[in-house]
Amino acid sequence: MEEHHIEIEIRPDGEVKVHIHGAKGRQCVKYAELFKQIVGSVKQQEMTHEFYEPEPRVALDLESRQQVHEEER
Amino acid sequence: MSAILILAPAIIAGWPAITAAVAGAAAALGMNMAKEAREAVKTPAKTDKITSVELDMAESEVLESSLTGNEEIVLSKADMSVRIHRDEYGQLRFHVDGKNRSKTELEEFGRQIVEKVTQTYIYNRVVTELKQRGIEVQQEEVTEDNTVHIYVRNILE
Numbered sequence: 001m002e003e004h005h006i007e008i009e010i011r012p013d014g015e016v017k018v019h020i021h022g023a024k025g026r027q028c029v030k031y032a033e034l035f036k037q038i039v040g041s042v043k044q045q046e047m048t049h050e051f052y053e054p055e056p057r058v059a060l061d062l063e064s065r066q067q068v069h070e071e072e073r
Numbered sequence: 074m075s076a077i078l079i080l081a082p083a084i085i086a087g088w089p090a091i092t093a094a095v096a097g098a099a100a101a102l103g104m105n106m107a108k109e110a111r112e113a114v115k116t117p118a119k120t121d122k123i124t125s126v127e128l129d130m131a132e133s134e135v136l137e138s139s140l141t142g143n144e145e146i147v148l149s150k151a152d153m154s155v156r157i158h159r160d161e162y163g164q165l166r167f168h169v170d171g172k173n174r175s176k177t178e179l180e181e182f183g184r185q186i187v188e189k190v191t192q193t194y195i196y197n198r199v200v201t202e203l204k205q206r207g208i209e210v211q212q213e214e215v216t217e218d219n220t221v222h223i224y225v226r227n228i229l230e
Contacts, residue, residue, distance in 0.1 A: 014195050015080070
């Protein structure tokens with residue numbers, strides 16, 4: 001089970017700042033797409049180190065592929 | 074923190090959603106929402122000088138499918154009134170009238186309303202869309218600078 005926290009700031013002129021906490025890689029891209037759909041166009045986007053960390057499922061996939069390759073040898 | 078986004082708002086909506094945003098903005102700004110307001114400004118005393126300005130909302134589109142032919146809202150406060158309607162290009166337009174007011178004053182007043190309507194519309198849309206997707210709003214607050222903060226949690230199983 002994963003938990004993501006999002007902080008949304010709606011400024012007095014309607015501009016929106018969204019902080020996404022805990023989501024990595026594709027999950028983060030999905031949130032970005034969702035907020036684009038709800039609010040409007042992206043003016044600025046900043047991905048922090050956590051974004052580039054592998055998602056748990058991706059890590060497992062890589063491990064299992066490695067095992068298959070080793071078995072083939 | 075894994076990502077930060079800054080988004081420019083766009084209002085693409087049917088007239089009912091726009092009416093809801095205007096009503097919310099009017100309440101927040103202490104304005105009345107009535108047709109009589111327009112009449113009050115349109116029948117000035119002989120010594121009154123009526124000034125008008127027009128403001129548009131560039132990033133807006135009123136969906137044609139929602140129109141019934143009577144799309145106009147009038148707000149008033151003291152000796153100023155604002156008529157909000159859809160122009161021939163489908164955009165929202167704000168016509169501001171004021172008695173014995175400068176154009177600068179009316180532009181400032183109109184800009185304040187445009188911004189409040191935008192903020193209210195975006196707030197309504199964010200909260201509705203998150204709820205529809207089962208994403209839980211945990212806390213909301215409005216800070217002194219009138220920024221609305223919404224804290225949400227999404228649990229993926």
